[in-house]
Amino acid sequence: MKKYLIILFLFIFNIAYALEADYETFGGRTISSGSTLGDYIAYYFNLGLAVAAGAAVLIITFAGINYLISGDNFSKRLIAKKMIFNSLFGLFLALGAIAILNTFNPDMDTVIPVINSQEYVDGINLVGPSGKTWTNDNLIKTNENYTGIEWLSPAEDLYSVYVFEKPEFSGDSIEVPNGSSVPVPIDHSIWFLWNKPGSYILYNGINFTKGTDKQLPFSSVKDNKALSTDIFDNATKSIKINQPKPEDDPETEYGAILFTEDRFQGNCAWTFHDIADLSADPGDSPENNLPIGLDQLSSIKRIVGLKAGDAVVTIYNRANCQWFNEDKSSKKCTIPTASSKQNLDIVSFCEAQNPGVDFTNEEILSIEFNAGNPGVLLKEGKNNTCQYFEKNSPNTCISLIKYGNIYNPEEGILPAQITLFSLKK
Secondary structure, eight states: OHHHHHHHHHHHHHHHHHHHHTTOEETTEEOOTTOOHHHHHHHHHHHHHHHHHHHHHHHHHHHHHHHHHOTTOHHHHHHHHHHHHHHHHHHHHHHHHHHHHHHHOTTOSSSSOOOOGGGTOOSEEEEETTEEEEEOSOBSOOOSOBOEEEEOSOTTTEEEEEEEEEGGGEEEEEEEETTOOOOBOTTOEEEEEEOSTTOEEEESBTTTBOOSSOSSOEEESSOBSOGGGGTOTTOOSEEEEOOOOTTTOSSEEEEEEEEEETTTEEEEEEESSOBSOTTSOOTTOSTTSSOOOTTOOOEEEEEEEETTOOOEEEEESSGGGOOOTTOTTOOEEEEOGGGBTOOEEHHHHHHHHSTTOOOTTOOOOEEEEEESOEEEEEEETTTOBEEEEEOOSSOOEEEOGGGSSSOBGGGTBOEEEEEEEEBOO
């Protein structure tokens, strides 16, 4: 019996995982990365009722067959009877839950009443025969014929959505400005163009325009390790960074580190401002220096920074943030808050801060987070490849960072430049 229960559990788990991964609609709801707790409860309650009914039918069938073939074996017949009784009892409980919910809301179209998350969340509602389906993230496929769009976010936060005629953002598309409504048939897909604070928008044209080889800009409010999964790899020529209004959030500013390879690797540039041309010479500004270039962007690390932070770090040429005063080969260098958002040459800066401390050809093996919530970007000097570090555990020391992508002493590839960011906690 335990074996069958384990198999059944794995079967149910795989169904639930597949539904969430593919953003399938169930019981009038679609799960996305922006779904609220109420949406998850409603979604999985509907799913649980359906699975419970299906499981009861399967178990009753299995027990019935066992009962018929058990012959005069009293023990097997008793077990089969118990299985049938327990399954029927569970099925009656599920049906009772539906009856109770229908008593409270007899006019509902779905199995359970829709939790009114649309009253306090952003995004859109897709209006269809089964009610409203809420989403605030790109939807790779619609699963019913929706008659229109109901907007929850204002135009200043959500410019528009693009509706594609095929799943996975393929085929022709139309831009639907905020406030407008169009039918969204089954097997279409929807792409969001966010403009709320903290989001960034990528354009495949210079000066924030749509290029000729793509049908849409790309907007996101999260890190992106691989733009290839969002059909925007190596297709970016300009970027907008949407900042909060000073009266709403006077302390926070948003930025981004742009990488030429997936998983935050390769060459990089960083910015807290819009860049109209990713190949342009930034002049005296440390941002976008060296420029990342056109059609090079493959991954993005968002920076949620403080305009006036207190981040301080110390770099060491020994593992485990170790330094020995009596050992002249043991070296360390502290990067203070005043140096935040500056591309610092490690050798010259550390010599100026600590006369006599020479980091020439030194391997930086560990970073200590002394104060605040620092973000540290290291860039090597030969190929300009980069690696980014944050404090992701109670441990204040990141050790043995040489196993990243900015080290190859045999070829003279070592960290040559450091940039400090003061992050919001």
